[in-house]
Amino acid sequence: MKDFDTVIYGGQVVNSTHTVTCDIGIVDGRVVALGEHLEGGQERIDANNLLVLPGGIDSHVHLAQPSGSAIMADDFTSGTKSAAFGGNTLVLPFALQPVGESLADAVQAYQAKAQGKALTDYSFHPIITDPTEPVLRELPNIIRSGHRSLKIFMAYDGLKLSDRQILDVFAVARREKALVMIHAENYDMIRFATEALASDGKLAPKYHAAAHAMAAEEEATNRILALAEWMNVAIAILHVSTRRAIEEIRAAQRQGVQVFAETCPQYLVLTAEDLDRPGKEGAKFVCSPPPRDPDSQAACWEGLKNGVFALFSSDHCPFRFEGAGGKQPTSGELDFRSIPNGIPGIETRLPILFSEGVTAGKIDVNRFVAVSSTNHARIYGFYPKKGLIAVGADADIVLWDPSQRVTISQRILHHDCDYTPYEGRQVTGWPVRTLLGGKTIVHEGSLCAEPGVGQFRAQGTPTQPHVQQAA
Numbered sequence: 001m002k003d004f005d006t007v008i009y010g011g012q013v014v015n016s017t018h019t020v021t022c023d024i025g026i027v028d029g030r031v032v033a034l035g036e037h038l039e040g041g042q043e044r045i046d047a048n049n050l051l052v053l054p055g056g057i058d059s060h061v062h063l064a065q066p067s068g069s070a071i072m073a074d075d076f077t078s079g080t081k082s083a084a085f086g087g088n089t090l091v092l093p094f095a096l097q098p099v100g101e102s103l104a105d106a107v108q109a110y111q112a113k114a115q116g117k118a119l120t121d122y123s124f125h126p127i128i129t130d131p132t133e134p135v136l137r138e139l140p141n142i143i144r145s146g147h148r149s150l151k152i153f154m155a156y157d158g159l160k161l162s163d164r165q166i167l168d169v170f171a172v173a174r175r176e177k178a179l180v181m182i183h184a185e186n187y188d189m190i191r192f193a194t195e196a197l198a199s200d201g202k203l204a205p206k207y208h209a210a211a212h213a214m215a216a217e218e219e220a221t222n223r224i225l226a227l228a229e230w231m232n233v234a235i236a237i238l239h240v241s242t243r244r245a246i247e248e249i250r251a252a253q254r255q256g257v258q259v260f261a262e263t264c265p266q267y268l269v270l271t272a273e274d275l276d277r278p279g280k281e282g283a284k285f286v287c288s289p290p291p292r293d294p295d296s297q298a299a300c301w302e303g304l305k306n307g308v309f310a311l312f313s314s315d316h317c318p319f320r321f322e323g324a325g326g327k328q329p330t331s332g333e334l335d336f337r338s339i340p341n342g343i344p345g346i347e348t349r350l351p352i353l354f355s356e357g358v359t360a361g362k363i364d365v366n367r368f369v370a371v372s373s374t375n376h377a378r379i380y381g382f383y384p385k386k387g388l389i390a391v392g393a394d395a396d397i398v399l400w401d402p403s404q405r406v407t408i409s410q411r412i413l414h415h416d417c418d419y420t421p422y423e424g425r426q427v428t429g430w431p432v433r434t435l436l437g438g439k440t441i442v443h444e445g446s447l448c449a450e451p452g453v454g455q456f457r458a459q460g461t462p463t464q465p466h467v468q469q470a471a
């Protein structure tokens with residue numbers, strides 16, 4: 001038998017359903033053996049005292065996405081580099097359709113932006129902003145070419161679809177067995193609140209949270225659940241942040257509606273009070289939905305524990321704090337209406353969930369793997385090649401030191417954004433080595449690969465997450 005290229009020995013191998021202490025044999029980028037005392041290997045990696053996890057999959061990130069006058073700091077190289085340092089091996093950003101243009105062209109142009117640039121594997125979701133008849137006719141080919149998840153917005157000028165347009169997209173998605181990802185906030189409620197706040201001169205960053213009220217998210221969540229149930233289409237509701245929205249989703253899941261839900265680090269560890277930090281600091285926390293309150297945080301943790309949330313993503317949206325196209329205006333006072341929405345977090349997603357969840361005893365390590373890797377692979381069609389450590393799977397693996405204590409700081413991160421909203425946060429648990437297809441891409445703080453090592457991965461058939469369902 002051919003020798004192993006690599007043997008990872010002595011670690012605790014953690015999958016979404018179980019943990020075993022065993023060695024891993026890798027040949028040609030894939031796991032070919034799991035067992036005790038595996039001999040040989042061109043390279044032997046000592047994983048004693050470490051957890052050995054499937055590489056993180058972040059299915060909600062924004063890289064090199066056109067955003068009006070705002071400038072996204074990360075392209076495919078810097079964004080995937082930061083992802084790799086954070087223990088991820090696959091990321092899924094978005095190909096945005098400019099209004100009035102072809103979606104197929106947007107997908108092709110985005111593909112070209114990524115070509116030869118990535119340090120992790122990648123795939124991407126098309127964003128539909130303008131579902132005209134010709135665009136709806138383009139959709140089946142786009143879906144069949146491996147983009148089986150489509151994002152739509154219920155809010156934001158230039159992005160928002162009407163209910164009628166949503167139904168048109170749902171009809172194609174149902175026929176083609178695609179998944180529709182939803183940004184659920186009520187556009188008119190946000191506009192109404194924004195205008196009322198502005199007419200009172202309330203324009204500081206903290207008013208962004210008031211403008212994007214919990215009720216606006218809850219109304220849109222309710223409505224999209226009703227539309228999806230009526231159309232019998234699979235949806236994923238993204239960046240869910242409120243208790244009532246979670247309860248609505250849980251009720252729908254119990255009734256058999258095909259709905260997956262996602263939450264993000266900002267809804268676990270930040271609150272609306274962060275938008276009220278002194279000076280201009282509050283701008284660093286402007287994202288939509290905004291961080292909420294302690295009760296909402298508790299509800300998000302409950303949802304992660306009881307299975308309402310299958311997905312935990314970063315929603316990494318790297319707008320800089322300083323400079324043109326960033327969060328601060330080039331002149332004048334901050335005005336929440338013109339602060340680009342979105343915050344960075346691709347590198348800190350896994351350490352925050354591990355520390356606040358596993359180390360603090362809120363979730364177990366198998367659930368950590370499920371919501372940060374395995375379920376993303378299942379729902380977005382990469383399983384069983386990705387999202388698990390098993391014979392036949394890609395050797396996308398992260399070695400994780402559960403006892404390493406780190407203070408998160410911009411100084412140690414690798415994105416091209418100029419701040420982290422988690423500055424000064426202490427975490428316990430940190431990725432120490434990331435392997436993509438059996439090759440080490442990050443080891444002890446050093447990048448060990450060149451852009452282009454990451455490949456496009458087409459989405460295949462989704463599989464149902466094998467996790468506890470909402471009780």
Ligand code: URP
Nearest residue numbers: 183287288315317341342
């Ligand atoms: O504020 C956010 N979340 N910006 C990113 C775009 C989106 O809605 O996901």
Ligand code: ZN
Nearest residue numbers: 182183238239
């Ligand atoms: Zn969104």
Ligand code: ZN
Nearest residue numbers: 060062315317
């Ligand atoms: Zn997003």
